Amino acid sequence: MQGMRAPTVENRQRKPRRDALENRVRLIEAAKEILGRGGPEASLEAVARRANVGVGTLYRHFPNRDALFHAVYRQEMEQLVVRAEALDGAADPSGALRQWLHANVALVETKRGLLGALSVVLTDEAKASYVDLSTRLHRAVNLMLRQGAASGALRDDVVAEDLIETMYALCYAQPPGPDWRRQVLRRLDIFLDGLRA
């Protein structure tokens, strides 16, 4: 009977409240920890508890499980992009790529569960909401790939997406264990060998 029950972000009239902003930050922080340990199964109510917040608050900020995952993923991805852009203009593109990939594997190693949680939600359509970051990431990596191809070191029919997804694929497939990293890197390097011209 009475429109405008829940004003969305677009048409709000005042500036956001301080407590709301703080809670959002605390929720993402809590989600990183809980999801990182428990994987995709982890309870959202546990996240709310850890953030000292009612479930209602969690669900207002993130209307469903996936929304929360995406918020976390966005932060992780930002790190990735920054690292990738830092590689621009490296002397040895192929080597730089390899280094970058290895660094990412190391990053993943510290967040096992999170990786699992995310890959469940990562469909094509989901990715559409990251166009901004995704574009920057692909631009940076493709730059490397093209430099490598131009210098004749790498084949020229490979794109950033191949590299990135394969890396995650290998991380994900290897079961956790003492030589997790060794195995992942070994296979990654084989793939990179396949990339040579």
Next chain:
Amino acid sequence: MQGMRAPTVENRQRKPRRDALENRVRLIEAAKEILGRGGPEASLEAVARRANVGVGTLYRHFPNRDALFHAVYRQEMEQLVVRAEALDGAADPSGALRQWLHANVALVETKRGLLGALSVVLTDEAKASYVDLSTRLHRAVNLMLRQGAASGALRDDVVAEDLIETMYALCYAQPPGPDWRRQVLRRLDIFLDGLRA
């Protein structure tokens, strides 16, 4: 107060009842369908319903979610092994391997969700219960690999596990979509290129 409540398989006195055997088969069949569609999240009660069986029955046959997954996985794996063993003695080992991997990818394509459901449970310790099948599988694939290495076509520091896990990894990473298969096969072939001596 009264031992032997639930006689285990080892110490049973009569031969198993016919209805029990039928139900077990129906449950696995139902699980293949439901898990195949719904992925690891799918409801076990849905499986029971689909099999026209009470939940109690499901849980007696498979004490928990993982047990059911494993039963399904075992059946899938049997197919894999049979195919692999059929390749023995092929003229072109490297080509035979490639063919086998491609065939598996095609198999996976028809069972998307199932793959996801399984990879969640596939830790090292879980695999330990498949030693029999796993051994046969590795033996068959390694045979191919060694033949390839002997003929100088393939590098010699690669084992069956590398191949198999990488294949699953690539299948899993690629989001479902129209050119799912094309992408997976492309990356798989790059990996195979990396395998050359």
Next chain:
DNA sequence: CATTATACGGAGGGTGCCTCCGTTTGCAAG
């Protein structure tokens, strides 16, 4: 048949998901 080990169904207690709404609180206009 009668006996009984074996298996079945589904109610029930526990937990997690998400929604709804009465209450609280920060912001800003007077």
Next chain:
DNA sequence: CTTGCAAACGGAGGCACCCTCCGTATAATG
């Protein structure tokens, strides 16, 4: 500093699923 209200909060409650327990049904055996 009040006051008014949009914005945000908390958590009860309804629903689905997980798994256990146990009274009832039934296939095997003699």
